[in-house]
Amino acid sequence: MAPKPTAAPARSSRPERDRGTTLIEVVIAMVLLGIMSAAVLGILFSAQKTSVDNRNRVAASNLAARELDLVREQFMGSDSGPVDLATIGLVVNPHPLAGGVAGQPLVLDGTEYTVRRSVGWNITGPGKSACEGGSAVEHPTLIVTVEVTWPNMTFTQPVVNTIALAPERGQGLSTTASFIAVAVNDYKGVPSSGRTVTVSSAGETRSAFTDASGCAVIAVNPPAVGAVYLATFPDYGYVDITGTSNPQRNVGVVMPHQLAANVQIALDRGATLTIRMTGGVTAADVAGSTISLYQSEASGSTVTPHVVTGLDTIITGLWPTQYAAFFGTVQPPTFTNMTISRRAGTPSSRCRSSSPTSRSPTCRLPAA
Numbered sequence: 001m002a003p004k005p006t007a008a009p010a011r012s013s014r015p016e017r018d019r020g021t022t023l024i025e026v027v028i029a030m031v032l033l034g035i036m037s038a039a040v041l042g043i044l045f046s047a048q049k050t051s052v053d054n055r056n057r058v059a060a061s062n063l064a065a066r067e068l069d070l071v072r073e074q075f076m077g078s079d080s081g082p083v084d085l086a087t088i089g090l091v092v093n094p095h096p097l098a099g100g101v102a103g104q105p106l107v108l109d110g111t112e113y114t115v116r117r118s119v120g121w122n123i124t125g126p127g128k129s130a131c132e133g134g135s136a137v138e139h140p141t142l143i144v145t146v147e148v149t150w151p152n153m154t155f156t157q158p159v160v161n162t163i164a165l166a167p168e169r170g171q172g173l174s175t176t177a178s179f180i181a182v183a184v185n186d187y188k189g190v191p192s193s194g195r196t197v198t199v200s201s202a203g204e205t206r207s208a209f210t211d212a213s214g215c216a217v218i219a220v221n222p223p224a225v226g227a228v229y230l231a232t233f234p235d236y237g238y239v240d241i242t243g244t245s246n247p248q249r250n251v252g253v254v255m256p257h258q259l260a261a262n263v264q265i266a267l268d269r270g271a272t273l274t275i276r277m278t279g280g281v282t283a284a285d286v287a288g289s290t291i292s293l294y295q296s297e298a299s300g301s302t303v304t305p306h307v308v309t310g311l312d313t314i315i316t317g318l319w320p321t322q323y324a325a326f327f328g329t330v331q332p333p334t335f336t337n338m339t340i341s342r343r344a345g346t347p348s349s350r351c352r353s354s355s356p357t358s359r360s361p362t363c364r365l366p367a368a
Contacts, residue, residue, distance in 0.1 A: 059109070059111070060113055064147075071146075075142070075165050086142060089120065089207045111150055111151070114148065118145045119144050122164065131264075132261070145162045147160045178254050178258045178259070179259045180199050180229060180231070180261075182218075182249075183215050187321070196235050197216040197233060198231070198234060201229045202228075203223070204221065230249070239317050245270070273293075274313070286311065290327070292305045295323055
């Protein structure tokens with residue numbers, strides 16, 4: 001018997017090249033999965049950071065409220081409470097948590113919080129600033145401001161709480177009390193709040209914060225013949241228009257029962273400027289030479305020399321404004337980009353240090 005013919009295997013209608021998953025498809029799938037995973041991780045990290053910031057801010061708000069409650073208790077605890085609080089003025093971490101030490105950060109859930117408290121008299125009545133002058137009211141109120149900060153805040157604003165306390169008659173200031181009002185603005189001319197102002201004479205030293213109007217009011221007790229007072233601004237990293245850190249201003253002679261409101265200052269965080277040498281020179285060619293920064297303000301122009309440290313010279317503690325840089329100490333007639341011999345000429349370049357919070361700008365100083 002002849003064998004039965006076997007049936008031919010059925011042919012797939014799908015082309016051979018379409019069978020299975022190719023390497024290219026796998027790579028594309030992995031790339032898409034990676035992109036989606038990165039997006040999801042970014043959202044998760046952002047949500048985690050927001051959660052941490054919110055937790056820290058809630059803890060800081062509780063610490064600020066706690067400090068104000070303790071201030072109210074001291075304020076009403078005795079007849080001298082209001083004056084005692086005002087006499088202390090500015091204080092940092094005055095009330096530690098259980099097991100803590102006064103003056104040291106307050107630790108909650110592993111995070112260190114700094115509580116700064118400022119107490120001062122509102123001597124010119126509601127809606128008025130003592131920095132604008134005028135006369136003191138008969139019964140001033142006590143303004144208490146508490147600011148709480150913590151590490152790694154980046155762009156998160158500190159927690160600030162303010163209350164006004166009114167002493168009863170006989171518990172406030174004496175009729176011979178005097179005041180020094182100091183106005184602080186930033187580099188844009190905007191009132192700067194939260195800046196530390198310290199005034200001192202031969203017999204006393206007092207400190208306070210600036211309020212929302214940029215004004216710090218400090219009660220002082222000069223003798224009957226008056227006393228000379230000096231105002232300083234000790235906040236770290238802040239400079240005045242000349243680039244001076246911890247600047248000083250002369251208040252002058254303060255007499256009993258006087259409001260001295262003659263001090264104003266422009267104060268802001270010091271900016272950083274990088275001057276970069278171009279034109280094919282090496283660090284050895286320029287190291288040790290002198291470059292100067294030209295600064296022009298309404299109060300006048302200044303030229304400040306600096307020693308070159310290499311191809312990049314970083315200058316810190318600058319007032320945020322526009323500068324020009326040139327080689328040597330002889331000011332060129334114009335400040336335009338030019339290429340002249342680095343040994344004999346005076347090439348110059350315009351630079352701008354525009355904001356104390358922006359990244360360090362770079363001024364390119366050409367050299368042949």
